[in-house]
Amino acid sequence: MLLDQQYLFAPGPTPVPDRVKHAMNQPMIAHRSPEFPKLLEEVSTRLMPVFGSQHPVTILASSGTSALEAAAANVIEENDHVVVIIAGAFGDRFASICETLGAHVHRLNVEWGKACTPEQLEDFLRSNPKNLKAVFATYCETSTGVVNPIRELGHVTKRLTDALFIVDGVSCIGAVPVDMKEWKIDILVSGSQKALMLPPGLAFVAVNDTAKEVIRNCKAKRFYLDLNHYLSSYENDKSTPFTPAVSLIYGAQEVCNMFEEEGFENVINRHQVLKTMVREGLKAIEVPLLTSDEDASPTVTAVRTIDEPSKQIKKLLKDKFAITLGGGQKKLKGEIFRIGHMGYCTPFDVLKVLASIEMTIKILEGKNVMGIALKRAEEVWMENV
Amino acid sequence: MLLDQQYLFAPGPTPVPDRVKHAMNQPMIAHRSPEFPKLLEEVSTRLMPVFGSQHPVTILASSGTSALEAAAANVIEENDHVVVIIAGAFGDRFASICETLGAHVHRLNVEWGKACTPEQLEDFLRSNPKNLKAVFATYCETSTGVVNPIRELGHVTKRLTDALFIVDGVSCIGAVPVDMKEWKIDILVSGSQKALMLPPGLAFVAVNDTAKEVIRNCKAKRFYLDLNHYLSSYENDKSTPFTPAVSLIYGAQEVCNMFEEEGFENVINRHQVLKTMVREGLKAIEVPLLTSDEDASPTVTAVRTIDEPSKQIKKLLKDKFAITLGGGQKKLKGEIFRIGHMGYCTPFDVLKVLASIEMTIKILEGKNVMGIALKRAEEVWMENV
Known part of the structure; x- marks a missing residue:
């Protein structure tokens, strides 16, 4: 009934627009030819407002986790003390990276499904060593669909410590507001395959002057992910130290066109509407959500499953409606889908996924809630047209 | 809110699947090289079940109207008598073509929005000259969303006359059953840009042995559309007399793959479900339809407009929801949209267009019918999963 169509609602990778695919199909250029520095400078600069950065954004040919590692590996030296806010699987990953690098990691564990409050961070920092190298936070915790109050966490960090404030923005940058200077973020990282509408394969690292200084003096050994190579290569000849993923950067150029045509304020607003449509629609049919409205991410929504294991729901949505969702990770495995x-x-995409959930409820439970989530979602849309 | 997305719900051209686009991007081949005859023979043969034809389907590099003209111009000689069943703009076009060719056209006018009954044709044939060269019928009258009962009309034609039975299948072949032999069709034509999922640019003409004989002996002058050229060129070396639209034929090859993968029975069934979803959904919100369920086409639905002119509704659907519909044509201009x-x-596409109509009603009339058409359409879908 659906031909070859497939609908990707995983919390990344996400669908790639046709015009981005076309842009990526431009003829290959040599990255040591004069064309490439022009392209890199343009894209790095046009991404500044998206990252709320005062400086061009560094682009690596690697995926999101490498950006997390780069952010940590370029500032942490053996035995450094760091705090990692852990409210889900990706906070946990940030901590593992820091541990691998030989840091003493102080884990601020937050209940999965909730955001870290500024008070929690303040209490934690007061009861932990003062000589912290960095505080690591996750903007959107993909595994739970929670956004942490980055601005407030940044202010607490700077008020109480001299630590760098390092933020994982992988699953939200491109869909949310951010201001590195005003929010006190020293390093902000992201990947290409989420809100930035690109295939996987690019990592982005935005660095402020304070962090640049720390990176310059950091004695830890690294090579491909040494940000000094990238920063100086960019400074000297607007290039990259190693072979860049040229096609993906052409794609990023087209994404910049799309952001600017829509207006980045409108991009952010659209994600708020999408979030509200999903949440209000699901509430209307009494599907329980993992997070509160306040903590909820504009980019990913975690849904609790009660009677049916999430694996069965996911399988049905895939088999009958060609819809790919995310499952639960680690301790939420089997308890949620995302x-x-x-x-x-x-x-329209939200209507598609809500209709499929309505019909899945009919198939699994025999309960006819068809049209109810859709009506509520349409109402939300109409309030925002 | 919809980025660059555009949703094409015109009754042709229709959306082209990605895999068909990819197929059309294959390297160009010379049509006098050995590769082309293989391609042409394969596609002409694989289209036979789609056209219900006993012979390979002739492929012209031109659009649908040329197929209508070819069907007429290759059999009609000056002063021939023909009957044309006219239940809408495309029946009317068939008559104009026949008149241009110098025929005496006997117009069987049927109320627009209704199908021609076998009894109507029988009465008409009994009260008109017996030495008819051809009876022309439209399978799906695109302008009204009506399907004529082609099988019954074919049988009436053959019972009462020696005329050829010539059918315009432009806006339905690829979505409906057809059997030229059993239904007594001598010539069946179509275009690429409707149910065949291709861009415009190909015309298809399926011809049986009786028609072939008439075409061979027809003395009317023509060149590009002379089917004798096509039939003999195919017979002699599986080629075309003039330059073929190679890329579109590659596309048609991929469409054959898609039809065979889905199963052509399932393709036909899917269109029945789509039709029923659209009609039942619109009925649930009291949007009046032009045609009865029995006469309605599985490929296009005509909707009456009451308070608002169709132009305004179409404009709103385009501006707010990026949805392109068809308007009314000729005497139905302003009174319907399609x-x-x-x-x-x-x-899912039907849900999209129904949601947009629900929201358009909210915007134009303030009436909240949101979710109602969608609920009904989902129910129809569920009955057919």
């Missing part, structure tokens, strides 16, 4: 609604996603 | 639901169209 709907990605970021990047190249419109209100 | 929803195409054929080819690369799924139940």
Whole structure:
């Protein structure tokens, strides 16, 4: 009934717009030819407002986790003390990276499904060593669909410590507001395959002057992910130290066109509407959500499953409706599924996923809630047209 | 809110699947090289079940109207008598073509929005000259969303006359059953840009042995559309007399793959479900339809407009929801709009267009019918999963 169509609602990778695919199909250029520095400078600069950065954004040919590692590996030296806010699987990953690098990691564990409050961070910092190298936070915790109050956490960090404030923005940058200077973020990282509407394969690292200084003096050994190579290569000849993923950067150039045409304020607003449509629609049919409205991410929504294991629901949505969702990770495995609604996603896409959930409830439970989530979602859309 | 997305629900051209686009991007080949005859023979043969034809289907590099003209111009000589069943703009066009060719055209006018009954044709044939060269009928009258009962009309034609029975299948072949032999069709024509999921640019003419004989002996002058050239060129070396639209034929090859993968029975069934979803959904919110369920086409639905002129509704659907519909043509201009639901169209697409109509009613009339058409359409879908 659906031909070859497949609908990608994973919380990344996300659908790639046709015009981005076309842009990536431009003829290959040599990255040591004069064309490439022009392209890199343009894209690095046009991404500044998206990252709320005062400086061009560094682009690596690697995926999101490498950006997390680069952010940590370029500042942490053996036996450094760091705090990692852990409210889900990706906070946990940030901690593992820091541990691998030989740091003493102080884990601020937050209940999965909730955001870290500024008070929690303040209490934690007061009861832990003062000579911290860095505080690591996750903007959107993909595994739970929670956004942490980055601005407030940044202010607490700077008020109480001299630590760098390092933020994982992988599953939300491109869909949310951010201001590195005002929010006190020293390093902000992201990947290409989420709200930035690109295939996987690019990592982005935005660095402020304070962090640049720390990176310059950091004695830890690294090579491909040494940000000094990238920063000086960019400074000297607007290039990259190693072979860049040229096609993906052409794609990023087209994404910049799309952001600017829509207006980045409108991009952010669209994601708020998508989030509200999903949440209000699901509430209307009494599907329980993992997070509160306040803590909820505009890019991914975690749905609790009660009677049916999430694996069966996911399988049915895939088999009958060709819809790919995310499952639960680590301690939430089997207890939730996750709907990605970021990047190249419109209100029509939300209607699609809600209709499929309505019909899945009919198939699994025999309960007819068809049209109810859709009605509520349409109302939300209409309030925002 | 919808980024660059555009949703094409015109009754042709229709959306082209990605895999068809990819197929059309294959390297160009010379049509006098050995590769082309293989391609042409394969596609002409694989289209036989789609056209219900006993012979390979002739492929012209031109659009649908040329197929209508070819069907007429290759059999009609000056002063021939023909009957044309006219139940809408495309029946009317068939008559104009026949008149241009110098025929005496006997117009069987049927109320627009209704199908021609076998009894109507029988009465008409009994009261008109017996030495008819051809009876022309339209399978799906695109302008009204009506399907004529071709099988019954074919049988009446053959019972009462020696005329050829010539059928315009432009806006439905690829979505409906057809059997030229059993239904007594001598010539069946179609175009690429409707249910066949291709861009415009190909015309298809399926011809049986009786028609072939008439075409061979026809003395009317023609060149590009002379089917004798095509039939003999195919017979002699599986080629075309003039330059073929190679890329579109590669596309048609991929469409054959898609039809065979889905199963052509399932393709036909899918269109029935799409039709029923559209009609039942619109009825649930009291939007009046032009045609009865029995006469309605599985490929296009005509919707009456009451309070608002169709132009305003169409404009709103385009401006707010990026949805392109068809308007009314000729005497139905301003009184209807038309929803195409054929080819690369799924139940999710029907939900999209119904949601947009629900929201448009809210915007234009303030009436909240949101979710109601969708609920009914989902129910129809569920009955057919």
